[in-house]
Amino acid sequence: MQLDNQDNIKDILNIKHEELQEDLMNKIMSRMAVIGIVGLGYVGLPLAIEKAKAGYKTIGFDIQKKKVDMINNGVNYIGDIFNKDLVEITTSGLLSATNDWNFIKDVDCVAICVPTPLDEHKQPDLSYIKESVKNISKGLHEGMLIVLESTTYPGTTDELVKPLLEKSGLRCEKDFFLAFSPERVDPGNLIYKTQNTPKVVGGVGKRSTQLAVALYQNVLSGEIFEVSSSKVAEMEKLLENTYRNVNIALANEMCIICSKMGIDVWDVIEAAKTKPYGFQAFYPGPGVGGHCIPLDPYYLTWKAKEYDYHSRLIEAAGEINSYMPQYVVERAMKILNKYKKALNGSKILILGVAYKPDIRDFRESPALKIIKELIEQGAIVSYSDPYIPDFKWKGIDLNSVELTADEIKNADMIIISTKHSCYDYEFIQYNAKLIFDTQNAMEHIKIRDNIERI
Structure with a gap:
């Protein structure tokens, strides 16, 4: 008789959990679900806008009051967002922002899009995730879906986020639902944005996966690819960026070897590209920057040590890419020596501080490390970047100079560190004494007497 009662209780609980899933699914499909986005940066704000544009009432959460106020006033601070879209959805009331966590109780689905930096020892710093999850757990309620989008090591969703949420007394896959779906934001990409980039989704269980997939399908036009677990989704993001990091490192190492042998690595790559299979071109440069490629592989190496690997x-690969800013300075020194000039005391004008072309983002930019190394070697450094009017970094405080003929002529060397499309490269070549092109930006310039490329 006691067993029958236990079975009845299980049946009742199963029905309840199925009803919670069904209720949330109905809210998602009817666009009655209220969406929360935690973190309103390069990942979170574009995602919040897409969810609001899809017809969901969306609340953005951020600890920076300045960002909250800007969004609520329809003021954009992200390059990849159309100002018109932000104004329309904030005016309509579909998107609002707050730094008050009490509103989390009103949310049905929430995406966590906070930074996951490395600490000084290149170990994962998950403090932003932990703090966000703790704040979410205060308003966690039955039938709620939480999706982590922040890049992290495999197991974070299951081993960190889930236990923190379950401290509320609610059970994952029963009372609430949890998934991981890695962000794939590529600032400045003219083709692939948040809306049309394929999305990978992996839940801690089938119910969580189904709900997360349904939500993204209702918001995005790109393919939604369902994987078997949150760990698979976490690992695939690391594979994406580790693949790029390793291949860029190979191109950089080939660049160094070719330079020592007196071979033009760019000619080598162009020749290799003629093979119609088995080769994909990657290119050398001054290093890697941004919020993903320089950082993500270290999440994997750190986690691998837990398995004694x-x-x-x-x-x-990380060591090679980290060395490239120093290599650029060493090459610059040798180039100047050929013209009987010392780096110490030379006037160096850096073109581009952003980590990639035509964006305002200079996170982890190799240009910053190049500037720091040049200053330490005694060079007189200035920079010009129309996207970055000024910056402060590790004690360096500089303002962008206007790229005039006099400014270019006054420099002993121009170092092109970012291939911005707005630069007039013919004008630069005509006025410059000496150019060190680390991005092959002047590939199509015919007069090359004063150009050396990495």
């Missing part, structure tokens, strides 16, 4: 290839 030393990821030699990944770490070697």
Whole structure:
């Protein structure tokens, strides 16, 4: 008789959990679900806008009051967003922002899009995730879906986020639902935006996966690819960026070797590209920047040590790419020496501080490290970047100079560190004494007497 009662209780609970899933699914499909976005940066704000444009009432949460106020006033601070879209959805009331966590109780689905930096020892710093989850747990309620989008090591969703949420007394896959879906934001990409980039989704269980997939399908036009678990989704993001990091490192190492041998690496790559299979072109440069490629592989190497495995290839790639800013300075020194000039005391004008062309983002930009190294070697450094009017970094405080003929002529060397499309490269070549092109930006310039490329 007691067993029958236990079975009845299980049946009742199963029905309840199924009803919670069904209720949330109905809210998602009817666009009656209220969506929360935690973190309103390069990932969170575009996602919030897409969800609001899809017809969902969306609340953005951010600790920076300045961002909250700007959004509520329809003021954009992200390059990839159309100002018109932000104004329309904030005016309509579909999108609002707050730094008051009490509103989390009103949310049915929430995406966590906070930074996951590395600490000084290149170990994962998950403090932003932990703090966000703790704040969400205060308003966690039955039938709620939480999706982590922040890049992290495999197991974070299951081993960190889930236990923190379950401290509320609610059970994952029963009372609430949890998934991981890695962000794939590529600032400045003219083709792929948040809306049309394929999305990978992996839940901690089938119910969570189904709900998360349904939500993204209702919001995005790109393919939604369902994987078997949150760990698979977490690992695939690391594979994406580790793949790029390793291949960029190979291109950079080839660049160094070719330079020593007196071979033009760019000609080598162009020749290799003629093979119609088995080769994909990657290019050398002054280093890697941004919020993903320089950081993500270290999440994997750190986690691999837990399994007593030393990821030699990944770490070697990181060392090569980290060395490139120093290599640029060393090459600049040798180029100046050929013209009987010392780096110490030379006037160096850096073109581009953003980590990639035509964006305002200079996170982890190799240009910053180049500037720091040049200053330490005694060079007189200035920079010009129409996207970055000024910056402060590790004690360096500089303002962008106007790229006039006099400014260019006054420099002993121009170092092109970012391939901005707005630069007039013919004008630069005509006025410059000496150019060190680390991005092959002057590939099509015919007069090359004063140009050296990496």
